[in-house]
Amino acid sequence: MSTVNVRPSTNAAGAVGYILYGRDPEVRRELLRVGSTRAAAYAMSMVDGGSTPAEFIACAEAHAAAHGRTNQLQSYVLAFHPDEFDVTSQADLERIRDVAVELAERMHSADYMVAVHSDSAGGHGHATSWSSTTTTSPVRASSGTHRGSTDCAS
Numbered sequence: 001m002s003t004v005n006v007r008p009s010t011n012a013a014g015a016v017g018y019i020l021y022g023r024d025p026e027v028r029r030e031l032l033r034v035g036s037t038r039a040a041a042y043a044m045s046m047v048d049g050g051s052t053p054a055e056f057i058a059c060a061e062a063h064a065a066a067h068g069r070t071n072q073l074q075s076y077v078l079a080f081h082p083d084e085f086d087v088t089s090q091a092d093l094e095r096i097r098d099v100a101v102e103l104a105e106r107m108h109s110a111d112y113m114v115a116v117h118s119d120s121a122g123g124h125g126h127a128t129s130w131s132s133t134t135t136t137s138p139v140r141a142s143s144g145t146h147r148g149s150t151d152c153a154s
Contacts, residue, residue, distance in 0.1 A: 002080045002122075004103070008071035012060035012130065015073055016053050019115045019126045039115035040090070040123075041097035045104075046111040048152065056113050059152035060130035063110070073128045076103060080122035087118040100125035111152075 009015040020037040021028040031037055044056060064072040078100050085092040096116045104112035108129035116125045130152075 002078060002084060005077040005079070007075055009073040009075050009128070010070050012057045012064075012072040012128075015075060015128060016057050016113065019113075019128070020053060037115070038117060038119070040087075040093040040118040041114075041116040041125075043097055043101050043114040044112070045101075048111075050111070053113065056111060056130070059111055062152040063130045073130055074108065076100070076107070076127040077124055078103065078127065079120065079124040082121040085123045087121070087123045093118055093123060096123050096125045100127040103127055104129055 017028075020039060021031050022038055027038070044051060044053075046056060046059065048055075048059070050056060050059065060072045064070070078096070080096065085096055087093065093116050097114055100114040100116065101112075104114060104127040110130055112127060112129040114125060114127045116123060
């Protein structure tokens with residue numbers, strides 16, 4: 001059985017740093033030194049053409065500041081039972097990524113970043129979005145956070 005844990009984050013840089021590099025400073029330094037992350041599968045979508053975690057963080061921070069929000073990101077962790085996915089299979093890890101991308105796109109209308117980790121028995125995906133407006137929300141149309149916007153502060 002899979003589960004989804006949902007929570008806001010007030011620190012986009014900290015959340016993205018954890019997702020990509022973990023908490024251990026030695027592991028983080030080594031990953032940065034070799035130009036890698038702990039993501040077994042990864043996806044990012046930014047309407048303004050951004051393609052780096054730094055650009056994603058900057059947009060999250062600008063968007064929150066522009067709207068007077070404390071929360072900079074919405075975070076979802078999708079955890080799977082070992083019977084559902086095999087963490088030794090890259091194809092299964094990419095399927096977890098695809099499920100996390102679909103969740104992010106259905107739940108939010110703004111930029112998102114997805115990273116999948118193979119360090120649990122069934123694998124898990126992290127999906128983050130800087131939008132706090134869901135696609136089912138009546139305020140979405142007037143919020144300025146829809147995918148057509150290219151301004152992070154909108």
